[in-house]
Amino acid sequence: MDTLSRLEQIIAQRRDADPSQSYVASLHAKGLPQIARKLGEEGVEATIATLSGSDEELVGEAADMLFHLILALNARHIPFADVLAELERREGTSGIEEKASRSE
Numbered sequence: 001m002d003t004l005s006r007l008e009q010i011i012a013q014r015r016d017a018d019p020s021q022s023y024v025a026s027l028h029a030k031g032l033p034q035i036a037r038k039l040g041e042e043g044v045e046a047t048i049a050t051l052s053g054s055d056e057e058l059v060g061e062a063a064d065m066l067f068h069l070i071l072a073l074n075a076r077h078i079p080f081a082d083v084l085a086e087l088e089r090r091e092g093t094s095g096i097e098e099k100a101s102r103s104e
């Protein structure tokens with residue numbers, strides 16, 4: 001099993017853990033708005049690291065962002081495999097072409 005699949009499984013298992021012992025459970029206990037807020041914060045932190053952080057800081061922020069993204073998807077009962085399938089569907093379609101097809 002790859003790292004992201006293992007992480008997704010761990011996140012699913014930790015949802016109903018004791019919130020005082022589990023960060024995943026503590027976010028679930030606070031609800032979807034807090035899960036979404038953390039995802040947004042991590043996006044901002046990754047953006048700042050992209051612009052002015054060290055390589056090590058950007059790697060750390062990227063990991064935080066992926067973790068919180070998978071947590072948010074799991075909270076909405078969306079398998080990460082659905083995201084991978086969407087990326088696979090897009091393979092070979094230029095972003096420029098795709099954007100142009102939307103404005104037609």
Ligand SMILES: N=c1c2ncn([C@@H]3O[C@H](COP(=O)(O)OP(=O)(O)OP(=O)(O)O)[C@@H](O)[C@H]3O)c2ncn1[C@@H]1O[C@H](COP(=O)(O)O)[C@@H](O)[C@H]1O
Binds near residue numbers: 010024
């Ligand atoms: N990969 C992660 C992971 N990445 C980041 N984090 C936590 O996400 C939080 C990120 O918050 P911030 O960077 O905003 O820092 P903070 O100021 O401490 O956070 P807040 O107080 O604002 O919430 C920190 O508490 C990190 O420890 C993670 N927590 C858990 N995991 C994985 O999830 C598993 C289950 O974790 P628990 O649910 O805690 O057992 C772990 O074994 C890991 O595999």
